[in-house]
Amino acid sequence: MASLSLSTTRLIFLRRSPPPQQQLPCPSHGPAAPVTCGPRDNRGKLLRGRTLSTEAILAVQALKRAAAAGDEPKVHRIVSVDLGRLIKADLLAALAELQRQNEWGLALKAFAAARREPWYRTDLALYAEMVSTLARCGAPDEIDALVAGLLKAEEGWISSENTKEISRFVRALMAAEKAKLVRDVYGNLKSGGFEPDEFLFKFLIRGLRRLGEDAAAEEVERDFEVWYECGSLPMEPLPEIIYMN
Missing domain, CATH: 1.25.40.10 (Tetratricopeptide repeat domain)
Known part of the structure; x- marks a missing residue:
């Protein structure tokens, strides 16, 4: 009787054990297509990371908004105050970004601001x-x-x-x-x-x-x-x- 009970228990255990999972072959794909995200209009996108800091990005955006609104006093204030607060690397990065976006008028103002800095x-x-x-x-x-x-x-x-x-x-x-x-x-x-x-x-x-x-x-x-x-x-x-x- 004990032998029968042990066999029954073993059968139940085996019955309840999940089947071993099979390793399915991975489908063969070609090289993944790159995913790119572009701007929604004709403006060039701002580059983050080592190229532009958050402060430089905000200064560039503020300059472009003020210029687009035709607010020359605000443009002058941003150039003299906001750009003047940037460290050397950030100011030069902001200048390069304005040049990259062909904002040549603002780039000239940023270049003039850089030439006024003590480190220049x-x-x-x-x-x-x-x-x-x-x-x-x-x-x-x-x-x-x-x-x-x-x-x-x-x-x-x-x-x-x-x-x-x-x-x-x-x-x-x-x-x-x-x-x-x-x-x-x-x-x-x-x-x-x-x-x-x-x-x-x-x-x-x-x-x-x-x-x-x-x-x-x-x-x-x-x-x-x-x-x-x-x-x-x-x-x-x-x-x-x-x-x-």
Whole structure:
């Protein structure tokens, strides 16, 4: 009887045990399609994280709202107060975001705010980005005013340590087809004792010729030959004909 009871209990236990789960083969899929979320209108989306802090995002949004409403006093207040409170990295990130969204008028105001900061030193890379933004947005007169301000008021940028930044700045002016500004910049570089390297010399020669400035290209080519043969340049500025409109 005990044997029968034990067998019955074992059968009941086995009957009540759930069947072992089978490992179903995973379906074979191709690469997952990326999911992208875009803005609901033509404005570029704001980038979070390392690019823009919350403070920078709020400042950019406030600037755009005030500009869209035509409230110039509020725009001025935001530039002088809100942007002025941002740390260096956030202010430069806000400037880059306005440039990315082609808000060139607000970007100029943010750039002016950055140049008023105690930490600011003349940065031709920032000038090059601003020139590219203005050229992309069809604002050639603002490029003239921006570069004129650089040549007149900024100091410390004519240095052999800035060769890379100077080359980038000149490339931006070439891309904007600002031949006169290229001539002016080269004249300032030459009178300031800066000597381009071979790459910048040849880039200036080709670029000026492409823009129809043969006289300026020939002068730069003569300077390049002197530099190549003697290792230095004379200090006199370019002839007056190169500065004509």
